[in-house]
Amino acid sequence: MNDRSTPPSDTRVPLRQVWPDEFVARYRAAGHWRGETLPGFLRERAERYADDLAVVSHDARWTYAQLWREAGRIGAGLLARGLRPGDRVVVQLGNTPEFISVVWGLFRAGLIPVYALPAHRITEIAHFARKAEASAYITVERHEGFDCRGLARELRAEVPAVREVVIVGEAEEFTALAALDGDPAALPADPDPQSVAFLQISGGSTGLSKLIPRTHDDYLYSFRASNEICGIGRDSAYMVALPAAHNFPMSSPGWLGALYAGARVVLSPGPGPDAAFPLIARERVTCVGLVPPLALLWADAAAKTPHDLSSLRVVQVGGAKLVPEAARRVVAGLGCTLQQVFGMAEGLVNYTRLDDAEELILNTQGRPISPDDEVLVVDDHGNPVPEGQTGYLLTRGPYTIRCYHNDEAANARSFTEDGYYRTGDVVQRLPGGYLVVQGRATDHINRAGEKISAEEIEDHLLAHPAVFDAAVVSIPDEYLGERSCAFIIPRGEKPRAPALKAWMRERGLAAFKVPDQIVFVDAFGTTAVGKVSRRELRAQLREKFLAGQQDA
Secondary structure, three states: OOOOOOOOOOOOOOOOOOOOOHHHHHHHOOOOOOOHHHHHHHHHHHHOOOOOOEEOOOOOOOEHHHHHHHHHHHHHHHOOOOOOOOOOEEOOOEHHHHHHHHHHHHHHHHOOEOOOOOOOHHHHHHHHHHOOOEEEEEEEEEEEEEEEEHHHHHHHOOOOOOOOOEEEOOOOEEEEEOOOOHHHHOOOOOOOOOOOEEEEEEOOOOOOOOOOEHHHHHHHHHHHHHHHHHOOOOOEEEEEOOOOOOOHHHOOOOOHHHHHHOOOEEEOOOOOOOHHHHHHHHHOEEEEEEEEHHHHHHHHHHOOOHHHHHHHHEEEEEEOOOHHHHHHHHHHHOOOOOEEEEEOOOOOOEEOOOOOOHHHHOOOOOEEEOOEEEEEOOOOOOOOOOOOEEEEEEEEEOOOOOOOOOOOOHHHEEOOOOOOOOEEEEEOOHHHHHEEEEEEEEEHHHHEEEEEHHHHHHHHHOOOEEEEEEEEEEEOOOEEEEEHHHHHEEOOOOOOHHHHHHHHHOOOOOOOOOOOOOEEOOOOOOOOOOOOHHHHHHHHHHHHHHHHOOOO
């Protein structure tokens, strides 16, 4: 039971993630939940492996002891600035050592990270801050040319409850991360293992992202068990090439799993071969997680690189489906074991095993982590389908959530009365529990692993004075997996597509949400637009486009 991180006098929506007592007893008896906490395990590793390297980047090398001390300084400094245990803090940082020290500083102070991605802009950041009822925002002075301090000013104006802003680098009127200072004695005791540790963001299948409360017990189990499946031990060097705040590079087994194992975390400043390959050679990286288009790019680049990639033992590919032919190209190009990963920030994670037959590794997205992961594949009426047939994926288990934070409507849609999470994925289950992902049940575009809501983008497009109506669909793409295509009925004179895209970016939207392609049409090709669901309309437009009936 876990609203203990919220003080009794707090008027905010409590943070909670509750499993029925019978499931709590089952997961404890099975050894899945061991009463560990995030600050507790790092303290133990810092004592046991004090002088071992924990975090490495292109320009920094931190030992476990240094990481622990830096986290304590940050945590104590935030409390000295007036934050109190239980406060929620939006964190928007790239793949730098400061990201990890800030997150652990929050854990040590009893504060709750709310993870944002570097690509997010004011639309998403303000939404996270409002939904989480955040008190603080931590970001960097500038990321890839974008001034995050300007975003911080917008955030303070839109969400006054965000009273503290901390900046990595030149802070101007805000608080510099380097200037934080406080009394380590003020840091609280370790939290309840069943309390909420942080708020992760969902893929945002309808509108803006939902917030996912994850507990110490459930999340620790997910990456501890992942370590065993993925072969992560003390001699491992795990590279974070994808954004470190993503669930995949965080916990599958991710940088959290690597630190739990006493291994090294290697932070690549960017996902491309130019940034990552020199670090792989220098640090003898053994494992990395990639999305399909990136894996294909790496596989092609490996043939021409002067850098030694021979240390790589396992390349994981997830975030979107890796089709069999692409899987063969990845194996041939990188010359190491491929591990397919299919999971979600809400919980369930599936892996192909390192010793699986080639057929399974190339053609499936793996099987669940846990023997207590309950998986149902059902038809339109909720009835289980026979093994081998396609249906909708439902799941519950020791690391799959039972509710979103502060979102009753989403909870009613997404969870059954008996606690199963409706993932929105269409899958086929094979003998042995292996899953083959067929697609999404919703209007959800999976662009290179970034989940985009068609509804959200349509809402933005409809705000443009020259747009009468808009429908956004996914189009298969060899490089991205899927790309977004916006069908637009103009109002009056047709706007230019580049100008419309620039207008979308100016609205403070993450760049990956701007439509990749815009197709102007006179009508949506049906006289019943007002009578059919948007989902059916999108399906019709997508089919016409793929059939070549629209001029792209």
